[in-house]
Amino acid sequence: MSIITGTRFTEKLKASSGxxxxxxxxxxxxxxxxxxxxxxxxxxKYLVQDHRFLDxxxxxxxxxxxNARSLSDRIPACQFLALITAKENTYxxxxxESMNCSSEERKTIPDAACTTGFCxxxxxxxxxxxxxxxLSVIVVCEWTYMSWADLVKDVTVREDFTTYEWVDLHSGPxxxxxxx
Amino acid sequence: MSIITGTRFTEKLKASSGxxxxxxxxxxxxxxxxxxxxxxxxxxKYLVQDHRFLDxxxxxxxxxxxNARSLSDRIPACQFLALITAKENTYxxxxxESMNCSSEERKTIPDAACTTGFCxxxxxxxxxxxxxxxLSVIVVCEWTYMSWADLVKDVTVREDFTTYEWVDLHSGPxxxxxxx
Numbered sequence: 001m002s003i004i005t006g007t008r009f010t011e012k013l014k015a016s017s018g019x020x021x022x023x024x025x026x027x028x029x030x031x032x033x034x035x036x037x038x039x040x041x042x043x044x045k046y047l048v049q050d051h052r053f054l055d056x057x058x059x060x061x062x063x064x065x066x067n068a069r070s071l072s073d074r075i076p077a078c079q080f081l082a083l084i085t086a087k088e089n090t091y092x093x094x095x096x097e098s099m100n101c102s103s104e105e106r107k108t109i110p111d112a113a114c115t116t117g118f119c120x121x122x123x124x125x126x127x128x129x130x131x132x133x134x135l136s137v138i139v140v141c142e143w144t145y146m147s148w149a150d151l152v153k154d155v156t157v158r159e160d161f162t163t164y165e166w167v168d169l170h171s172g173p174x175x176x177x178x179x180x
Numbered sequence: 181m182s183i184i185t186g187t188r189f190t191e192k193l194k195a196s197s198g199x200x201x202x203x204x205x206x207x208x209x210x211x212x213x214x215x216x217x218x219x220x221x222x223x224x225k226y227l228v229q230d231h232r233f234l235d236x237x238x239x240x241x242x243x244x245x246x247n248a249r250s251l252s253d254r255i256p257a258c259q260f261l262a263l264i265t266a267k268e269n270t271y272x273x274x275x276x277e278s279m280n281c282s283s284e285e286r287k288t289i290p291d292a293a294c295t296t297g298f299c300x301x302x303x304x305x306x307x308x309x310x311x312x313x314x315l316s317v318i319v320v321c322e323w324t325y326m327s328w329a330d331l332v333k334d335v336t337v338r339e340d341f342t343t344y345e346w347v348d349l350h351s352g353p354x355x356x357x358x359x360x
Contacts, residue, residue: 054251055250055251055254058245058251058254058258059245059246059254062242062243062245062246062254062258063242063243063246065238065239065242065245065261066239066242066243066246066306070235071234071235071238071265071269074235074238074239074242074265075265075266075269078238078242078258078261078262078264078265079262079265079266081245081258081261081262082258082259082261082262084258085251085254085255085258085259086255086259089251089255126246
């Protein structure tokens with residue numbers, strides 16, 4: 001799988017999503033996140049939901065490791081697993097602390113419909129999907145993240161880690177290497 | 181699961197293996213490895229076979245990540261996956277280079293019976309086993325490794341990385357944390 005150097009199949013899938021792709025990667029949310037002007041209540045709501053993806057995402061990525069064809073295919077996914085369970089996981093924990101959002105408060109907030117839907121999709125594909133289906137689900141996550149982060153990274157205001165660190169986690173050569 | 185602080189079940193399993201455990205962790209191989217006196221042809225044979233476990237081991241550990249009960253249970257296994265696919269994998273690659281053992285030569289060497297048997301066990305448990313079965317298989321690997329490495333680490337001769345690095349990879353607080 002190579003996206004950056006242009007695997008035709010993933011490029012075709014991207015093209016078939018039409019304007020929806022651009023709506024995702026140029027959303028008001030990502031612009032305000034980079035500018036640091038995002039309403040912190042909006043950011044908090046987002047992070048509470050997004051943190052719930054993390055666990056399902058780890059399950060899916062670990063299943064890709066287990067089902068990949070060779071050790072050399074498994075290695076980059078293992079390194080990425082370590083990254084998201086360290087730097088990315090502590091980003092959430094530090095944000096919740098700085099926002100005074102306790103784990104008790106978080107437990108009272110129900111899943112948004114898209115959280116339920118997407119987490120279920122990730123877990124189902126991890127359990128019963130083919131390697132190709134697993135890769136399709138994970139590629140669309142990470143490629144859209146990279147695309148929005150890449151668009152805003154040069155104008156990101158670096159005052160508050162709760163905004164700029166989320167851009168940094170999804171841009172730069174290390175993350176681009178993961179997606180490719 | 182906590183071994184070092186004394187989960188009774190794993191202690192009982194260990195006790196039920198009787199003298200076999202001690203034979204494993206005090207084998208002539210590990211003493212000569214630590215002394216640096218091991219016949220390099222014996223070491224090479226061992227490393228060729230042991231490198232074949234690595235891939236099956238990664239599959240098993242990734243399956244444990246995917247099947248663990250919570251994100252906090254998954255995190256240490258993800259960090260260990262990153263370690264064995266980086267430092268441990270390059271240890272093998274550097275050894276084979278220093279021993280002039282090309283990948284072509286390695287392909288001509290058949291699996292030892294125990295390699296076939298144990299790799300098949302790891303892959304089968306990863307695919308069809310319960311979480312408990314997966315943990316049983318992986319614990320016995322890493323706990324015996326830690327036990328022999330712990331016995332020899334203080335007398336290890338530090339002249340040739342092909343011998344001492346294999347001890348270092350299986351001793352010390354970081355590895356002890358993984359096993360626990």
